Amino acid sequence: MPFTSFLRSLSPQNPLSSPSLRKLLHPPKKPCSLSLPLSASVFQCKRKLGRKFEFGLLCSLAMDSQSTSLLVLCGKSSAEIEFAKSLKANNTLKLPDNGEVSILLHPEIEKPEEEPFQMDLFMSSLSTNTFGRFLIWSPQLPSTHDVVSHNFCELPIGTVCVADVQLKGRGRSKNKWESPRGCLLFSFTLQMEDGRTVPLLQYVVSLAITEAIKSICDSKGLPHLDVKIKWPNDLYLNGLKVGGILCTSTYKSRKFNVSAGIGLNVDNEKPTTCLNAVLRELSSVAYQFRREDILAAFFNKFETFFSLFINQVGRELLSKKIMRAKWWKM
Template identity: 55%
Template sequence: MPFPVRFSLPVTAAAAAAGAVLAAIALRRYLSSSRQRPSASVTMSAHRSNSAATLVVSGKSPEDQGLLASAASSLSLGEGEGVEKITLALDSDSPVAGKDGGFDAGAYMDALRARRFGRWMLWSPRLASTQDLIAQNFSKLPVGIVCVADMQFKGRGRSKNVWESPPGCLMFSFTSQMQDARKLPLMQYVVCLSMTEAIKELCRSKGLPELDVRIKWPNDLYLKGLKVGGILCSSSYEPKVYNICTGIGLNVDNEKPTTCLNAGIQEINANAPKLKREDIMAFFFNKFETLFETFSNQGFQALEKQYYDSWLHSGQKVVVQDVHEGQSVGSVVTIQGLTPSGYLHAIGHDGQSYELHPDGNRIGEEKDGSISPNRLISPRLPESFAIVGSSQLACRSIMAEDDPVVSAQWLQQHLGLPDVKVLDASWYMPEENRDPWQEYQVSHIPGALFFDIDGIVDRTTDLPHMLPSKEAFAAAVSALGIRNQDKVIIYDGKGFFSAPRVWWMFRVFGHNKVWVLDGGLPQWRGSGFDLGSNINDDSILKSKAANNAVETVYNGGMVDTITFQAEFQPQLFWTLEQVAHNVAARTHQQVDARSKGRFDGIAPEPRKGVRSGHIPGSICVPFPEMFDGAPRLLPADELRKKFEQAGISIDHPIVVSCGSGVTACILALGLHRIGKHDIPVYDGSWTEWEAQPDPNYPKVTATAS
């Protein structure tokens, strides 16, 4: 069941005390009204996987523990065959809690002073990922809950890196909420600062040598030039609030592969007692609650001095690589601090200011984890970096036609130019019960028009959102006021979901001046840029005219004004017959963008009457593998690695498919960044293939395999 009580952060000590009293009353009322109290050990619903995880429930008070046990009884982790079996137990009844080096919940709660964060805790001796657990179950749990594991075997890092933790790490994830999108990118800095300050305070309180843990921008912690920790913040948006999941990994006792906190203490004083994970996490929440309140009420500028005192980069000289007339040119700049949007602010020898972005730049790091302080690697355009002028941001790099995405910063600078057209191509799965047209009217990028994926379609088939004829597409795009010379920027409400489908449609009809907004509307909103609403009559008329134009063409009518000439590119479009031939001939590697559960025939398809499974010979690469948690499209080398790890040869022909031709285009987008510009999409995809009764269209399903 959903967690019944959610509390906002108190802004004063008095309010905090009052909030705690009200929370306790609400908890007691809830417990007294429950027909069944949580048992000491509760086994979760049956799952297919043989793996098992134990979650031990702890609370600052007995009421906290009891209510969390009730709320946690419906938790899940994973998908399809990957779903873990979870056993739930109260801390007081767990035979493993605090034993054999396990996390001691009692010691942690004794050291915890925070009123809002960390008072509810889930602990596991072994768990796939604390970050995944709280992210997948955010609505079921109280805001401020922490999940900690002694060992993670699918830990999460930047760019969706997955790793297994060595013994001795402190690994935990917790939840928070925020309403101001402009502050969202700065959250990771508040977390980093909280941890460095917490470690210092803990050392002082224990009479230990103070460790000089520093922040390596944007989200790593370093001790004596070696990495000891990392921060991962991910967020999702619901009306009026951002749900934030923050994961922290900290080397406490494990010296490998770099170093750890206790090794640093032992170097200073070999007889000093060791830091304990329980104390570190408690001191972190004690400090974070204070800094988060300051950040929420006063902004990050109130914390900047503390932050700069703890980071590595003030006065650091780096080389920024730029491309000028086809040649790589290096410029030495000096880091000054952070820009208001949270990026690095640097100044060159000529006094010019630069803004350096983490998705297109990273401060050099050697394989052993040590810092290489004088290099800034710029692996790709158009987001390598930007120059900050006196009044507005101006990109030094140009829009690259061979890269399929542009940044929110680029679009903000070029918004309103007569040859830049922006389309909102939001679309959602049937079970999500979301109306993209209604959401567009409430909030959209200024000047954007709505592109209806379910309206600009082939009207001769019952298959969902199939590619229209070139005449119908030209008529619809012309009705939207788009010309062949225009640059078209497409985004969607999820970040990376339906926009690549429209990007592919434009390319199928010969228009290569088309890009997807990297990170979509969430990235635009998170960058603090303006949003439009209350669309004018012209926007409504153009969007409706596009759909009407398609209907007119399919009814044999003529459209008055055509400003866009479409030229069909057959190499980018595959039919049912072509895929059937490929099943036998294997000329192309067939790659499926759906989840592993749907691909294997275990998880259900979202459309009624469609069995799950896959086309014989297909390889599964779920579309979320193409982007990071922001979400932004991964760099080319990381994308290449994703495909190669799945057993796909980039040097051989590839065709992509999915459920109905939408998310397959995300794979095509990722492959385009790698340099594969000729990837065909099977338009009908699994929905069409599964519906064929003919044995010439074989299926691999759970019952058939």
């Protein structure tokens, strides 16, 4: 069966009746106790602590701030680290609607072991040449997708933006939802030249996620989690939704600038289930899925798949692999 026909066979009879993306409710935020904007508060922290910033205090300030987003930049190689310094020095990164941004470099963090997202752990597990090597992390953002798409031309291809909490996550049909802690929330950039294949990219992303989870299970000696792809862009586990994927693109200079966003419920059982809840049911081992492990494994898989996808012969081989993947049907 041709790949496109296979995809059509998975679509609901009436796409308009398909359920919208399930919203993940974010716990009520504490009243803001700051009398200064985040940028001013960060400056005061630096005066008190010297060259480095105490991480717990920074996260607290960022989570309480309603108007400013804290972005921490991290690179895998010296070239990416120098690029991060340039972005900060030139105050290059912007948010839609002129939202205020405070930028820090990862080496400026006082206690990196207290990071909610362990950037060093992620980088040490990453083995790619392009994807994931430049990282933007934030404790809270309106949308990771907005960060990479709004700054696309200022960032190296393969840049990833990760947030612990997302307030206005983007979905299909302009749906928006809040995502609490415990979810892997990230968006990354890539470029494509063949517009005919851009709509199929979401299936490559879906396959890379499921294969990443499988590879972690294999390496840790864990039972496989039955994560399945649901047409057109959802991830299901034991019949319940645990993730979603969104790919958007713009056309410029004969190339499609693509922003791919993924949300995966790793450690939050509500409102449906999560990877670690199912893992606890299947195994008594102490290991729990970590966002850093999944993200690194995803990019390690995705880079291989994407190199096949942009090649005609490789795309045919990859299409067969996608067709053999586990698909969830209503």
